[in-house]
Amino acid sequence: MPHFPKELYEPLPYVYVGVGIATTFGLETLLGKISGVMLVAGGLIIGYQRYSYRQKLRIRQEREAWLKAEADRKKREKQAWLRDQAQQYRDALAKKDEDF
Numbered sequence: 001m002p003h004f005p006k007e008l009y010e011p012l013p014y015v016y017v018g019v020g021i022a023t024t025f026g027l028e029t030l031l032g033k034i035s036g037v038m039l040v041a042g043g044l045i046i047g048y049q050r051y052s053y054r055q056k057l058r059i060r061q062e063r064e065a066w067l068k069a070e071a072d073r074k075k076r077e078k079q080a081w082l083r084d085q086a087q088q089y090r091d092a093l094a095k096k097d098e099d100f
Contacts, residue, residue, distance in 0.1 A: 013050070016043030 003009075020039025023032055 013043040013047035016040070016046065018043075 004012075016039050020036045020041075020043060022036070023039060024036030027033065027036065
């Protein structure tokens with residue numbers, strides 16, 4: 001599927017709505033009015049779908065970033081706990097060596 005440049009892709013729903021309004025009010029025939037209404041509806045639907053998808057994408061990205069931050073925090077906490085446990089073990093071994 002070919003990709004349009006962003007400069008062409010982004011304003012397409014507005015173009016559809018604008019051309020649809022112009023067609024609805026500019027043409028006298030029933031077919032022209034139906035075509036205009038369909039263009040307006042298509043532009044609104046496409047615009048809403050893009051908005052909805054981008055909102056879901058933003059929420060998903062925020063959630064993934066939060067999960068990554070939480071995983072990193074848990075990893076740091078576990079590493080700190082392991083360092084503390086290792087230090088306590090070394091201290092216990094040093095104390096046993098002193099007792100001999």
